Amino acid sequence: MSAVASKTLLSVRDLHVYLGQSHVLQGVTFDVPEGGVTALLGRNGVGKTTTLRAILGLVDRRGSVCLDDAELTGLATHRIVRRSVGYVPEDRDVFTGLTVAANLRLAERDGEPRYDLVYELFPELEQRSAQRAGTLSGGQLQMVAIARALLNDNRVLLVDEPTKGLAPALVSEVARVLERLAELTTVLLVEQNLGVVRRLARDAIVLDQGRVVHSGDARDLLGRPELVKRLLGVGRA
């Protein structure tokens, strides 16, 4: 699937999810190669967030999810995460009743959490460590959400719409951090901002109505406006 042949790190096969009466994922199948950023794209409501949540076991699902050929679907969410799968959720889901420091402490999974890296990328978080997360701005909350994932050494990081609702200056800042993240780990990125996708992603997978309708080189996809318009419903990338 990638222009550069890479080892498959995360393999998703025939993934089905029902939410109530709705058949949200209808046999989603794709591979995420090791290293770099793979973008998971699609219009609103096609199942991108549900795919990430299904990989983590946060929703009931049928099918197969393998990390390095090891099956994950039989495991509870916390065990999947402990196999070095990090998650930055769409709505940040920072614990607003806890301080910034407590949010980070809660996320510590490894013996040596990488606070140096976190504070190098987000020096503001060190200054605000005693502040209650509920009083932070949207951009600062996103920093905490990403920092929680950065603290640990992840094999793969699932990042869901990290630039959603952020001001343009913050979008650029988040993209810079994600670039740095991609040097450290494999990222599966759900993102609506195609400028960010163009900057970061090596591969792209496109979902429509709960199915994969395209996969391949991200720049190749974004360089074809008609295909982008047909698959993603936007005029220009």
Place this chain on the structure above:
Amino acid sequence: MSTFVLLTLTGLGLGAMYFLIASGLSLIYGLMGVLNFAHGAFITVGAYGTWWTSVHVFDGIHSALWRWLASSLLGLVCGGVFAALVELILIRPLYARHIEQVLVTVGLQLAFVALITGIWGPDAKTFVVPPWLHETTTIGGAHIPNDRWVEIATAGAVLALLQLFLRKTRYGLIIRAGVENRAMVQALGIDVRKAFTLVFAIGGIAAAIAGVLSGVYFNVVGPDQGTSLLIFAFIVVVIGGLGSITGSAVAAVVVALVQQYTNYYSSGMGDIVVVLMLGIVLLVRPRGIAGAIVGARA
């Protein structure tokens, strides 16, 4: 004046028991979304565990104080272990199946009362307690039964210990975060089910303390004692705000004092006024007192 002092301290004693029951209920609902109607059984286990061990295990201890303390300690252990077993055996297989959870906990509560009645009969059992507890201390002209001080002090100590646990330990941190967003706690790689069992055990111990103290307060323990206290504890939890320990403490004091004052000054209308108060809170501030004290959550 002396009547007012007596009513206030008796109300605080009753509020202490409401808080001890409500704190566990509130944490269990806040973290797990489980409306635990079997919480009354935890109270009964604590009370009967204390009574039974006092009569059959520690009957050789001559000091009434040591006998009471030793049997109370075993009663608390019984309450904690029973609550943890209820979570592991009955609640864990039913996560996210709220109707079934309600049915199981209601069923357990009813069955437990029947079981206790079947084994030890419907008659209330007399507690052996240190004589000092039944003596009085005169404050502002009012003769205050000494057990009220023990109830108030115990509830204060439990509140302080719970806050210390929730704020200073990793499990406390997990519980506070889990009350806010359980799924995200799991997504951080934390086995939240261990926290569930722990919260049930803590709730069971707090309820068992309430069971022991209710035995002192009412002088006896009976099969239905847990059920009658549970009703007011649920009201306290809703008024205090689900998941908030501080809210439960404030609401327990308010409910118990209103109940005492109204019962005295308007011929036993206390229960009705408390229910009215619940209705008003649900209409005006559905999130309860904790909606106003967000920073003090858990």
